[in-house]
Amino acid sequence: xxxxxxxxxxxxxxxxxxxxxxxxxxxxxxxxxxxxxxxxxxxxxxxxxxxxxxxxxxxxxxxxxxxxxxxxxxxxxxxxxxxxxxxxxxxxxxxxxxxxxxxxxxxxxxxxxxxxxxxxxxxxxxxxxxxxxxxxxxxxxxxxxxxxxxxxxxxxxxxxxxxxxxxxxxxxxxxxxxxxxxxxxxxxxxxxxxxxxxxxxxxxxxxxxxxxxxxxxxxxxxxxxxxxxxxxxxxxxxxxxxxxxxxxxxxxxxxxxxxxxxxxxxxxxxxxxxxxxxxxxxxxxxxxxxxxxxxxxxxxxxxxxxxxxxxxxxxxxxxxxxxxxxxxxxxxxxxxxxxxxxxxxxxxxxxxxxxxxxxxxxxxxxxxxxxxxxxxxxxxxxxxxxxxxxxxxxxxxxxxxxxxxxxxxxxxxxxxxxxxxxxxxxxxxxxxxxxxxxxxxxxxxxxxxxxxxxxxxxxxxxxxxxxxxxxxxxxxxxxxxxxxxxxx
Amino acid sequence: xxxxxxxxxxxxxxxxxxxxxxxxxxxxxxxxxxxxxxxxxxxxxxxxxxxxxxxxxxxxxxxxxxxxxxxxxxxxxxxxxxxxxxxxxxxxxxxxxxxxxxxxxxxxxxxxxxxxxxxxxxxxxxxxxxxxxxxxxxxxxxxxxxxxxxxxxxxxxxxxxxxxxxxxxxxxxxxxxxxxxxxxxxxxxxxxxxxxxxxxxxxxxxxxxxxxxxxxxxxxxxxxxxxxxxxxxxxxxxxxxxxxxxxxxxxxxxxxxxxxxxx
Numbered sequence: 001x002x003x004x005x006x007x008x009x010x011x012x013x014x015x016x017x018x019x020x021x022x023x024x025x026x027x028x029x030x031x032x033x034x035x036x037x038x039x040x041x042x043x044x045x046x047x048x049x050x051x052x053x054x055x056x057x058x059x060x061x062x063x064x065x066x067x068x069x070x071x072x073x074x075x076x077x078x079x080x081x082x083x084x085x086x087x088x089x090x091x092x093x094x095x096x097x098x099x100x101x102x103x104x105x106x107x108x109x110x111x112x113x114x115x116x117x118x119x120x121x122x123x124x125x126x127x128x129x130x131x132x133x134x135x136x137x138x139x140x141x142x143x144x145x146x147x148x149x150x151x152x153x154x155x156x157x158x159x160x161x162x163x164x165x166x167x168x169x170x171x172x173x174x175x176x177x178x179x180x181x182x183x184x185x186x187x188x189x190x191x192x193x194x195x196x197x198x199x200x201x202x203x204x205x206x207x208x209x210x211x212x213x214x215x216x217x218x219x220x221x222x223x224x225x226x227x228x229x230x231x232x233x234x235x236x237x238x239x240x241x242x243x244x245x246x247x248x249x250x251x252x253x254x255x256x257x258x259x260x261x262x263x264x265x266x267x268x269x270x271x272x273x274x275x276x277x278x279x280x281x282x283x284x285x286x287x288x289x290x291x292x293x294x295x296x297x298x299x300x301x302x303x304x305x306x307x308x309x310x311x312x313x314x315x316x317x318x319x320x321x322x323x324x325x326x327x328x329x330x331x332x333x334x335x336x337x338x339x340x341x342x343x344x345x346x347x348x349x350x351x352x353x354x355x356x357x358x359x360x361x362x363x364x365x366x367x368x369x370x371x372x373x374x375x376x377x378x379x380x381x382x383x384x385x386x387x388x389x390x391x392x393x394x395x396x397x398x399x400x401x402x403x404x405x406x407x408x409x410x411x412x413x414x415x416x417x418x419x420x421x422x423x424x425x426x427x428x429x430x431x432x433x434x435x436x437x438x439x440x441x442x443x444x445x446x447x448x449x450x451x452x453x454x455x456x457x458x459x460x461x462x463x464x465x466x467x468x469x470x471x472x473x474x475x476x477x478x479x480x481x482x483x484x485x486x487x488x
Numbered sequence: 489x490x491x492x493x494x495x496x497x498x499x500x501x502x503x504x505x506x507x508x509x510x511x512x513x514x515x516x517x518x519x520x521x522x523x524x525x526x527x528x529x530x531x532x533x534x535x536x537x538x539x540x541x542x543x544x545x546x547x548x549x550x551x552x553x554x555x556x557x558x559x560x561x562x563x564x565x566x567x568x569x570x571x572x573x574x575x576x577x578x579x580x581x582x583x584x585x586x587x588x589x590x591x592x593x594x595x596x597x598x599x600x601x602x603x604x605x606x607x608x609x610x611x612x613x614x615x616x617x618x619x620x621x622x623x624x625x626x627x628x629x630x631x632x633x634x635x636x637x638x639x640x641x642x643x644x645x646x647x648x649x650x651x652x653x654x655x656x657x658x659x660x661x662x663x664x665x666x667x668x669x670x671x672x673x674x675x676x677x678x679x680x681x682x683x684x685x686x687x688x689x690x691x692x693x694x695x696x697x698x699x700x701x702x703x704x705x706x707x708x709x710x711x712x713x714x715x716x717x718x719x720x721x722x723x724x725x726x727x728x729x730x731x732x733x734x735x736x737x738x739x740x741x742x743x744x745x746x747x748x749x750x751x
Contacts (some may be wrong), residue, residue, distance in 0.1 A: 377678075422549065
């Protein structure tokens with residue numbers, strides 16, 4: 001097998017505005033901020049409880065990290081092994097270089113079945129490639145069967161979270177969407193139970209009539225050809241067993257070498273994502289079995305930029321992600337901006353390192369160029385990650401790559417400022433002169449005590465924060481006055 | 489780390505004042521000197537020191553940062569000190585976790601080795617007091633109601649945990665109140681505060697609300713940078729709460745108490 005190097009990821013991986021601008025827009029949405037704030041605070045404290053009761057949690061994280069590092073080191077071999085075992089058990093394997101190829105492969109399979117409707121298990125890979133929109137353009141109706149994904153689909157909305165795509169909606173908003181889109185649902189209250197019953201009635205008809213299902217995959221086991229989906233609602237189990245044809249879209253990084261590796265991830269994933277000891281439904285299937293379940297199984301292996309990520313020895317750890325969302329839930333930036341500010345279907349800290357690597361960066365105006373900077377580097381994501389992806393270090397690495405790639409050729413304002421600061425701070429003499437200039441600022445600003453407005457770019461600081469007026473005596477003047485004889 | 493008897497061997501401590509304290513917050517650096525001298529140690533101030541380079545590293549300017557790392561390593565090696573101590577978790581975190589990385593990325597393996605050696609004896613003030621000197625009570629007196637904000641780099645880069653809180657609990661006269669959601673970032677993040685000013689401010693607003701709800705007079709932390717952010721916000725909304733560096737509290741004494749620390 002040869003993977004064509006250099007194909008950038010396309011699809012729903014890039015927004016239209018840089019993060020600071022998109023974030024400013026989202027921060028003004030107080031309903032979203034209340035909803036996301038409430039949801040992330042709740043899941044954060046529950047996750048801590050679920051993790052604290054595991055005495056071997058750190059050992060599990062180390063094991064998960066080691067399995068992923070090993071997988072990435074021999075990814076081509078493992079993918080070929082997976083392909084051999086899926087084919088040997090009656091499945092068909094397709095290789096998709098990017099989103100467009102994947103969409104065409106899936107559309108052809110659905111058409112060959114003569115279907116105009118497919119039921120879907122919640123899947124990030126199909127959101128990434130924009131499958132629903134592509135199928136709609138070919139007159140095929142894709143029905144999301146995960147409750148939150150259904151809310152997003154019916155609301156003509158975009159997902160804003162990896163696990164809970166409708167996290168930005170509250171139950172009053174969900175009731176409005178259901179009333180508008182489901183037609184006759186009678187008297188509908190905003191009681192969660194009533195909303196679930198309405199969704200279940202809406203979906204049951206779809207499950208029973210669908211001929212084709214499309215799923216993602218949490219894991220694909222190379223040594224057996226087994227695919228696995230974990231979920232909470234049972235909708236996945238329905239999709240994976242009822243229709244005659246099953247199409248599974250799997251990012252190539254989701255392969256694991258051995259069946260026993262699942263032992264580690266089946267502990268790490270539910271506790272990190274939903275704070276559950278065990279997720280309610282784990283479905284695994286291997287090929288096809290006459291008279292039982294789908295009689296036709298297609299596996300679409302999706303690259304869409306992943307090979308490029310793999311080529312970066314530091315950035316490749318982003319491919320270790322098991323899509324648990326723990327980093328989103330603990331991120332102080334995500335909690336305030338919500339997921340839409342990130343533009344890509346992968347929001348939050350993992351999105352900030354994954355999306356720009358998948359798509360590559362086309363110059364400094366590319367919205368994805370702003371993502372590595374969409375973090376205060378507080379480190380909460382690294383502590384929460386079940387496979388120990390060092391997101392802060394990868395963010396800094398991507399920033400350095402970007403500076404190396406662009407600013408060197410065409411210095412911008414930031415570039416000149418950083419170079420000037422580097423030059424001043426490298427020289428004790430010029431650093432001393434700069435500080436003397438600050439003391440001059442002190443005498444100018446004496447009547448104010450605090451500085452409330454300064455020119456750009458520091459005006460971005462003083463628009464919400466005062467600056468302290470420099471002290472009348474810098475530290476080293478005090479030192480020289482009190483310790484001059486013993487200077488080092 | 490082997491605890492060193494604070495009443496025994498005198499250490500030669502080189503102060504890494506940090507560029508921010510040197511220029512804008514001299515009180516934090518002065519307090520650090522006073523405290524360490526009070527505990528019986530020799531403090532030297534290598535006058536050629538400038539900046540640890542963290543702003544450059546975290547903004548992606550590794551080549552510029554490496555020049556600052558080289559300067560930092562040369563200046564502190566020349567000081568012939570036993571240890572380097574700084575009133576900043578952030579700068580110490582940078583020295584410990586980023587200096588060698590930056591030097592290696594810039595292709596200077598020899599500098600990386602020297603940076604690692606220097607970083608192995610570089611400490612943030614509260615971890616130096618707690619781990620190296622083994623001191624719990626520095627003999628400070630500070631009759632105020634105080635809330636402690638654990639900075640991200642103190643918590644998650646240096647893993648300082650409760651060490652600063654333990655030091656504060658032993659300050660006489662001080663009432664320590666609890667900060668809700670203490671472990672959440674204040675939104676500073678270096679150039680993040682400028683590049684993502686709106687998001688940074690939204691984070692700051694929540695941090696300020698928690699600080700104000702605690703009923704404290706003063707908010708303290710181990711980093712002047714985060715305090716500049718929090719203090720700048722509190723000043724802007726004309727809050728009564730002020731900010732003070734942890735070193736300034738620990739350096740404050742009452743003549744009725746012994747001037748040297750006790751275990």
